[in-house]
Amino acid sequence: MSKSREDYMKVIFEFGGQAERVGNKAISEALNISAASVTEMISKLQDEGWVTYIPYQGVQLTEEGTKMGASLVRRHRIWEMFLYEKLGYNWDQVHEEAEQLEHAGSELFVDSLDAFLGNPTYCPHGGAIPNKDGEAAPEATTPLADLAVGDKFKIKRVTDDRDLLTYLDKLEIKLDKKYTVEEIENFDNSYTIARKGETVVLNPKATVNVFVEKD
Ligand SMILES: [Zn+2]
Structure with missing residues (x-):
């Protein structure tokens, strides 16, 4: 499979394409490719038996x-x-870096690397790592933006977006730490979250891309 086909397949899988239909727009945005090119590639993938496509769905x-x-x-x-x-x-x-490396190495190599790492369940962003049979642990799907003032939670997953990750890093936000929602700003829906007496304000673009588990 070509590198560009692999990129499509991965994005469709990440958007839940095994269970539901993924819109062309989401694919085009994620890959930063024009809608026309996406339609063209999808019809190729359909001809090859990888996907089914229904217009508008x-x-x-x-x-x-x-x-x-x-x-x-x-x-x-x-x-x-x-x-x-x-x-x-x-x-x-x-x-x-992983975008480049993922296209290299045999199945045996990837399995060996997996074993070397102790068969991790999640990636550094909280995304589930499918096992050899394609089965994966559940991923957190509740965005922080769904929580109310007073809710206690742990951040379990974040969207794998470089700007977002850098932003969260600056705020010293980490997975698996306990936080409480202290305030939600009416004006722009930004969230003030607290941990051990210290507070951090998360902007609304971040709160829809940070996924939590309520306590
Ligand atoms: Zn990741």
């Missing part, structure tokens, strides 16, 4: 496509863990 992975998507996401996230855990990369640095 979007694209869904076939069984073969789901296996392929899971294996691509698996590769990407295992590389991320390697960079993060073994090479000391920051979580905002791993994505771009």
